[in-house]
Amino acid sequence: MAKSIFVNLPVTDLDRSVRFYEAIGCTRDARFSNEKAAAMKWSDTVSFMLLTHEFYATFTPKQIIDAKTTSGALIALSFDSRADVDAVSEAAIAARGRELHGPEDEGFMYSRAFEDPDGHGFGPFWMDVDAALAGMADAREPAAA
Structure with a gap:
């Protein structure tokens, strides 16, 4: 696998966020998407991982900021x-x-x-x-x- 970047972003409305990222040119990778997360490919080596707040919280004990x-x-x-x-x-x-x-x-x-x-x-x-x-x-x- 080539070196890649996966930017994990907490989102409040997964469906709305998927529509937004599709509008700016990303494509959803269904292999790594479900009701808690959506993998949105920006390029061959950069993806945005859109994670519900509940799922994002499983990766960190820190408070999720209001961006x-x-x-x-x-x-x-x-x-x-x-x-x-x-x-x-x-x-x-x-x-x-x-x-x-x-x-x-x-x-x-x-x-x-x-x-x-x-x-x-x-x-x-x-x-x-x-x-x-x-x-x-x-x-x-x-x-x-």
Whole structure:
């Protein structure tokens, strides 16, 4: 098995959350889904495991936060274009997500931000890596005397 990431998220309404994650491009993996959890594949190596609060609580003795009022993580999602960032953000908003900020364009990077219905934060972005690295190299150059 390739190295993979499974992001476990507590959700209050599993069916609503499945619909939201499908709207932003995930596909449900029925092999790892039931009435307590849904495996939502983002890519070949990244999945979001949506877990009811009761099931999530079996993995930790800690209190489950209310992600609408407390930040526990911000999940950045890379895309191939600015248009893809806009498309997923608009899909998230249409699927009962909440926009956290509209388009931010730094030239070499373009981003937006939204929350799922439970308040988990996502930052879709596109980046021209070569331009970003060139800008960082320029910033490290000592100023001419």
